[in-house]
Amino acid sequence: MEQIFGICRVSVAPMRSEPSDRAENASQLLFGEFVEVLEQLEKWWYISAEFDGYKGWIDFRQLTLIPLKEYLKAKVTIYLAPAQALNALIDPQGNKLYLSPGSNLPNFKASECFLNNQKYEVLFTPQNPEWTDINRLISTASFFLNAPYLWGGRTFFGIDCSGFVQNVFKLNGIGLRRDAWQQAEQGKTVDFLQEVVPGDVAFFDNEEGKIIHVGIMLNNTEIIHASSKVKIDPMDNQGIFNAELGKYSHKLRIIKRFI
DSSP: OOOEEEEEOSSEEEEESSSSTTSOEEEEEETTOEEEEEEEETTEEEEEETTTOOEEEEEGGGEEEEOHHHHTTGGGOEEOOTTOTTOEEEOTTSOEEEOOTTOEETTOBTTEEEETTEEEEEOSOOOOOSSOOHHHHHHHHHHTTTOBBOTTOEETTEEOHHHHHHHHHHTTTOOOOSSHHHHTTSSEEOOOGGGOOTTOEEEEEOTTOOEEEEEEESSSSEEEEEESEEEEEEBOSSEEEETTTTEEEEEEEEEEEOO
16 A cells, blocks of 8 residues: 555544544544554544554544655644644635644744645744753643643643643653553653652553553642643642542552653
8 A cells, every 4th residue: 555644734633543423532633743544444544643653543634645755854843832822824725723732833934834835824933942941841731721631632622631741741842652551651760759850750550550640740749630620739659639539539650751
């Protein structure tokens, strides 16, 4: 099969677990994210996201096909700054397209970006972090406070725990994988909670030992994470204490450092 590549041309596109509008929303693509098409089934295409290798089904009408040479430029896109939550583009048809933080601007030049030679007018000044600063990373995480929890979500209007962590680090120039258990395989282990520095990432498991939750440490006693919404909770060696429930909600498994 000839290799086929594409790029997300809508603000946010659901990646389904099965080729159906009723299927689980496993993840999401944001505008400007690149994919490789692995299988085509009528309107549903099975794709692999370039950014994190995550696979799922997407309605092909939410993609613009691109040649291989454009796909290989994927890692030189410009990331949106988190403060630009609802900045917009003007698409080739003259319509305004609002973007979520973490979207990409492929082939960005001056005030324009291009999807396979289709010009989009950029109505804001993007930022592209060249290094990771802890204060900026924590500020990025705090920007998402109160964003509602959504399984498979990666935007300010609905985000899950691993999508939150992934997007915060993406906005600071660091690529993490999609699911919590995959992220737990990356980074350097922090042996003790007392050694935590802001920006470290804590992972939590269930009774079977499976990693099921993740959040970003603000210090060695507080964590920001997506659970019902993005919020800050107290934490100790046992795990996260949920004041609303009056009990521990997540059991600490491991802490990793990515910076």
